[in-house]
Amino acid sequence: MTIQAFLKKHHSNEATDILAYLLGLEKTQLFLSDQKMTNKLIMRAETMLQKYKSGIPLAYILGDKYFYGLKLKVNKHVLIPRPETEWLVERAITGLRVKGVGYSKRRNAQLRMLDIGTGSGCIAISIAHALALNPKPLTLKITASDISNKALKVARTNAKIHKVDVKFIKSDLFNNIRGKFDVITANLPYVPQGMYELLYNNLKYEPRIAITDGGEVWDIYHKFFKQLPKHLKPNGTALLEIDDGSKNDIQKMLKHLLPSWKAKFYRDLGGLWRYVEINKKTAIS
Secondary structure, three states, X not given: OEHHHHHHHOOOHHHHHXXXXXXXXXXXXXXXXXXXXXXXXXXXXXXXXXXXXXXXXXHHHHOEEEEOOEEXXXXXXXXXXXXXXXXXXHHHHHHHHHHHHHHOOOOOOOEEEEEEOOOOOHHHHXXXXXXXXXXXXXXXXXXXXXXXXHHHHHHHHHHHHOOOOEXXXXXXXXXXXXXXXXXXXXXXXXXXXXXXXXXXXHHOOOOHHHOEOOOXXXXXXXXXXXXXXXXXXXXXXXXXXXXXXXXXXXXXXXXXXXXXXXXXXXXXXXXXXXXXXXXXXXXXX
């Protein structure tokens, strides 16, 4: 069987991705090639396709996922990075660059950034990689934490692959975190338990601890906001990806727990309320 015959038999993007992965080719190269496939290669490709059809996410089958232009290692111990999470990266980079202008005028000043619930390390590593390419690199120290040792192992591997300096710490939210930060990012397990059960067939292969806190009222946000003041510098910024149905509850929490702070909500490309940006020591609107 030739490559083109295989692609005709299995006409799907996943079949193309799997074959490109196994052959080490770009997709464009794959479509231009008509080399004959060995029986061993056919069997490997067919087996991987069957795994995908059984419900296993393609990223886990291939062992990697692209995020913000970087190819990151993933496995069943980390949440698969989603494109919508790239908004946090963009916003954090913009904020750090702006804050960096002020810091450049102060001797020995260092920007500090923290990523809570880092998983594969996608947010922290993408920010570190992008800012290292600045014409004038920032003096920046990035810390990333996760409650899972197995997730931290994946994140450390990705940081090593992309040659970025990120300090990884095992921590449940801020429990093992010391000091204050200019920017804090967090993609917390925000799916309500009821919704998780409805979507279980789509999510069952990903770590449950990274998806839901097991409640219905977003307790994890409440814990995060209570601990946040101790770890955010004056004029610091916190950026969160949130459940699209949690906006009203989060507004109430913030007005109760952080009444003098400013919070602004943003929609994702699908029009859902997906993000909140919180700034210290300004009024909530």
